[in-house]
Structures are given as structure tokens and as C-alpha cells.
Amino acid sequence: MAVSLLAYGTADHSRQSDSLIGILQVGAGLIVGLYLLLFQFGGVTDSLVRGLTHGPVAARSYLLLAMVAGVVTMDYLLRRLIPAVTAGVRRLMARNGSIGTAESGIERTRRSVFGVSLGIATAGFTGGFTLLDGFLQSRNGGANGISEFRQRATFEAPYFPAALDFSEQGYGYVASLEEGIFRFEQPSSDQESLNFTKVASDIQYPQGVEVSGDTLYTVDNGSAASGKYDAENGYNVLQESNGKVLAFDIESDGSLSNRRTILSNLPVVNSDHALHQIETGPDGRLHLSIGHLGGRKYPEMFDGKNYEPSDADHPNHEYLGTVISFDPDGSNVEIVATGLRNVYDLTFDQDGNLFGANNDGMSMRSKVWESLLHITDGADFGYPEYGTFGSSPSGEDVTDPLWILDGVQSTGVETMDKLGAEDGIVVALANKIAFVPIGRGEDGVCVPEFLRPEPSIIEPDGIPIVVEAGPDGLLWVGSIGQDDTFTLYEPAS
Structure with a gap:
């Protein structure tokens, strides 16, 4: 109009x-x-x-x-x-x-x-x-068998449950954002509460936890994560940051011992764009998501559209906005994918495909949309230079997202093949859990073409942060809000 x-x-x-x-x-x-x-x-x-x-x-x-x-x-x-x-x-x-029709010069026409x-x-x-x-x-x-979940139970959770994983012994481990790592036992069908035991403390802003065999891994984002983000002091956070990957031995009773740092001096922008989830790949290597700079908190980044991180900002600046992989002892670090703005969670499906959800925001030249990504070796999703689509110049090899999400504030992701349900990915967005169906063909993983936003399958109380498939065949959803909770759901038959 x-x-x-x-x-x-x-x-x-x-x-x-x-x-x-x-x-x-x-x-x-x-x-x-x-x-x-x-x-x-x-x-x-x-x-x-x-x-x-x-x-x-x-x-x-x-x-x-x-x-x-x-x-x-x-x-x-x-x-x-x-x-x-x-x-x-x-x-x-x-x-x-008054004025005559002839004087006005307007031609009257009929409908x-x-x-x-x-x-x-x-x-x-x-x-x-x-x-x-x-x-x-x-x-x-x-009619796909995954459009609805039945709620099984709700439990109180430690403050701000940022990540969740389970051991082979049946213990669950929760990364609490300001308190450390908590352990709990799998609940019975009639159990009304979970008993949490703190098994690791003095960890700053742990936003990832991964159990691999008899070892637990988590991240320590350091004191710089709570620094100032204005134009004058913003870069001091990055310069002073020293993010770490920690490892613990899991004892037979579920306690943790032998704390050690296997990787350090990683760049941390702030408590939002930080070291996030760790996932073990099919090759046994650990994969870690690291956030990039955000335009609102670092406005000078977009002045002239020519900012490039350097060793003056951080000695490992090339890890900003990447997924890196490394051996279980922290050696042989490699960059898997680049050009990410902020991927909070990672998940592998049973075929070894890696997925994550990228938070939206402005890039130097356009907008990065909230999107589901299929993260492959050598992928470059364009940030901070380019947005999600339609912004990269011809000849630039910028990887397209798997699906543009109809929502904001994406956090946890999980594949439904772990629950024996319809093939797809669930993504935690602000106030809902969305489902994106996955198709597989000769060209690899894709999203079947349909003209509507991805369906919302769960609308939890509070803001969902964690979505994790448990060994009990249930989907665990950790939410924050007036009460921090874990809610268990089972796919509708």
C-alpha cells in the first residue's frame, strides 16, 4: 500500500x-x-x-x-x-x-x-x-506422532539449570550457572522431588556439561564473563578473559574427583556469548561452541564495517564464533565451523550429524536470523561479516542455515531419534519448544518443505533453557523463571 x-x-x-x-x-x-x-x-x-x-x-x-x-x-x-x-x-x-466538477479537472468514473x-x-x-x-x-x-508431548512430572531444579547430561550409572548432572555441578539419581514414576548433591564448586558460569564414559567435562567462563560491555570497556572483557574446559573423574557413587584443566585461555565475550555446550562426537573428540561478539554490547565493532579481531583482543581470537573440537585430554584443537554468532547448545544425532541453533542479531552488513544449523566440517555461516541470507557477495562461500526459526532466544537443542520418535530436532525458544522435521536423502540432511512456521509442541512455564533426552526415554526440559524447574515429557503415541 x-x-x-x-x-x-x-x-x-x-x-x-x-x-x-x-x-x-x-x-x-x-x-x-x-x-x-x-x-x-x-x-x-x-x-x-x-x-x-x-x-x-x-x-x-x-x-x-x-x-x-x-x-x-x-x-x-x-x-x-x-x-x-x-x-x-x-x-x-x-x-x-463549492467547486464544480469541470473546474476540478477530476474525471469521475464508475465502479x-x-x-x-x-x-x-x-x-x-x-x-x-x-x-x-x-x-x-x-x-x-x-499427524506425525511428535506434535504433542505428555507431561510426566515436574521437579524443582538448582538455580538456573544451564546444561544437563546423564552417566551410564544412571546419575544426572546439572550445571547450575552460579553454583557449580549437581548430581541426582533418576526418579521413579511416583517420585515427587529430586535430591541434588553438589559435586563440584568454584566454577564460574558453567554453561555446558558432558559425560563421556567415566569422565565429566564442563566449562569455566571466568570472572571476565561478568565484566562491562559498554563501548569504552567492552573489549577489556575479551582481553582479560580466560575460559577453560575442566574434566573430572566420575566415581562409582557418582561423586567427582581429580579436577583438572584440559584447555584454557579461550575467548569469552560475556556471560551470554561465552563457552557453551560440550558434546562428544562419534569419533570420540569433544566439540565446544564459543560465542562471538555482539553488536549492541560492542558497537564499535560495526564502525566502518571492517573490524577484525587480533592478538591484542585475545591470543585465541580465531575461536570467536566457532565450534572447535579437541581430544579428551585437550590436545589437537581444530576449528570445525566458523561464522557463528552464538550457538548455545550442540547435539549429535545417531548418524553423527551435528546440529545447533544460532541466536539472532545484527551482523556488519545485515541481520542474522534465529536459525537451526547443520554444522559440518569447514562450514562458514558468515558472521560477523554477513547475515543469514541475501547479504554475502557473489563468490563468497557462506553456508546457509538448515531452517529459519520462527522465534527468538534459542537455547537447547535435541534430536528426537534418541527417543525413538519422529525424525527431527526440538529447539528451545522463548516460552516454547519447537519441532523441526528432518529429511534425509542423497544430498544429506534437509528440512522437508512446508509453508508454515515450525510447530510448537511444548509450552513450558518459564523460559526453557535445557532440552535433553534422558536414559528413561523422556525429554527433560529445564526452565528458568519464577521457579527453576525440570519437567519431564514423553512423546505422544
Whole structure:
């Protein structure tokens, strides 16, 4: 509508001797455009860009056709409404209170069947798109065996449960953001609470925990993670950071011993963009996600669009925004993938594919969208130079995300093959757990094409942080809010 008003207003202003019609149209277009920019910018850029650039060709073509029909309909309305409004303005401006039709130079036209048909067609396009979306929602969400989970139990959790994993002996281990590592025993079906025992302390901002055999791994983000983030002091956090990977031996009673640092001097931006989850790959190597700089807390990063980390910022600056892998003793560090803004959690499926969810935010040249990633060796997702799509120059090898998520604040991810459910990934977003189906073919992992946002399968109380498949065949969801809890869910049959 705004584009039509501006385009036709400019044209009418240039081709008519009386420019009042053009001025009114341009003014109306500016008002509508300003409203969209001030109050609807996020919705316009999110829904429109997402619809036109992501998904099957049929969906994009359908959306374009609806847009064209809307512009044509607006053209029809403008040719009738604007002259009427202009006539009213002229009457108000006229001293004698009246003006003849001949003097106004406005050509009165009747409503045509063609114009009414265009309006009906536009409504039909919109309604048809909604119906098609609903049909695909039913096909991909309602009958796939994973659209619903049944809640089994809810337990109180330690303060801010940031990560969860289970040992072969049946113990669960929780990384509490400000308190350390807690151990608990698997609950029985009628148990009403979990008994937590602190087994490791003096760990700062542990946001990952991984049990591999008889060893537990976690991360220590150090005191720099709580530093200042303003333009003057922001980089001091990065310069002074010393993130570590810690290892413990797991004793027969579930206690931890032999604390040791296997990897140190890792870059930490802040408590949000930090060292996150550790996952053991099929080759036995550990994989660690490390966050990158964020534009809001480091505004000078985007000045001139030419910031490049250096040894002055941190000796291991090349690890910013990466997934690295290393041997269980911390040796032979390699960069698996780069160009990540902030991936909070990692998960491997039973075929050895690695997945993570990338938090959104501005890059140097465009926006990084909240997205599900298939993380492969050598992948470069573009950050901080480029956004999610449509921003990288020709010739640049920037890896596309697997799926653009309809939500914000992605944290935990888990593959459903571990629960014997429909093949897909669950992702914790703000106030919901979403499900993204996964297809597998000759070209590897993909998301089957459907035209709707990924279905929300769980809406927990609070903000979900952890999603982890337990050895009991249940999905464990750790949430923060008024109460920090673990809620257990089982896939609906």
C-alpha cells in the first residue's frame, strides 16, 4: 500500500497540471511507510523477507502473486478514492464553499466489475494462502506422532539449570550457572522431588556439561564473563578473559574427583556469548561452541564495517564464533565451523550429524536470523561479516542455515531419534519448544518443505533453557523463571 501510494503519487504529481492529487498520495504513502518503520518494522522484515527468501518456489511464487494482486487492487482504489478526497479538500479550500466538477479537472468514473473482481481475487489469494498453510500444518504437525508431548512430572531444579547430561550409572548432572555441578539419581514414576548433591564448586558460569564414559567435562567462563560491555570497556572483557574446559573423574557413587584443566585461555565475550555446550562426537573428540561478539554490547565493532579481531583482543581470537573440537585430554584443537554468532547448545544425532541453533542479531552488513544449523566440517555461516541470507557477495562461500526459526532466544537443542520418535530436532525458544522435521536423502540432511512456521509442541512455564533426552526415554526440559524447574515429557503415541 505504501509503495503504491508513493509510486502513483509521484507519477500523478509529474503529469498533472494540478499537483494536489499527487501531493495527497505521496503524503499518505509517507505516513503509512513511517508507521510501518516505527511500529511494524520487525514484522515486515521478518515475515515478508522470510516468506520470499525461504521455503519452496511454489510458496514464494504464491506470495509474490498475492503482492501483485494487492498493488493492482490498490491502483484501482486510488483512482477512485484519491479524486474524491481531493474534491473534498478543494471544497474546504474554496472561499465560496463549492467547486464544480469541470473546474476540478477530476474525471469521475464508475465502479467497474473488473475492480471489484480484483478485490475479491486479492482476498481469495490471502484466504487461499491461509487455507494452504493450515493444510500443511495438519500434514506436517498433526499427524506425525511428535506434535504433542505428555507431561510426566515436574521437579524443582538448582538455580538456573544451564546444561544437563546423564552417566551410564544412571546419575544426572546439572550445571547450575552460579553454583557449580549437581548430581541426582533418576526418579521413579511416583517420585515427587529430586535430591541434588553438589559435586563440584568454584566454577564460574558453567554453561555446558558432558559425560563421556567415566569422565565429566564442563566449562569455566571466568570472572571476565561478568565484566562491562559498554563501548569504552567492552573489549577489556575479551582481553582479560580466560575460559577453560575442566574434566573430572566420575566415581562409582557418582561423586567427582581429580579436577583438572584440559584447555584454557579461550575467548569469552560475556556471560551470554561465552563457552557453551560440550558434546562428544562419534569419533570420540569433544566439540565446544564459543560465542562471538555482539553488536549492541560492542558497537564499535560495526564502525566502518571492517573490524577484525587480533592478538591484542585475545591470543585465541580465531575461536570467536566457532565450534572447535579437541581430544579428551585437550590436545589437537581444530576449528570445525566458523561464522557463528552464538550457538548455545550442540547435539549429535545417531548418524553423527551435528546440529545447533544460532541466536539472532545484527551482523556488519545485515541481520542474522534465529536459525537451526547443520554444522559440518569447514562450514562458514558468515558472521560477523554477513547475515543469514541475501547479504554475502557473489563468490563468497557462506553456508546457509538448515531452517529459519520462527522465534527468538534459542537455547537447547535435541534430536528426537534418541527417543525413538519422529525424525527431527526440538529447539528451545522463548516460552516454547519447537519441532523441526528432518529429511534425509542423497544430498544429506534437509528440512522437508512446508509453508508454515515450525510447530510448537511444548509450552513450558518459564523460559526453557535445557532440552535433553534422558536414559528413561523422556525429554527433560529445564526452565528458568519464577521457579527453576525440570519437567519431564514423553512423546505422544
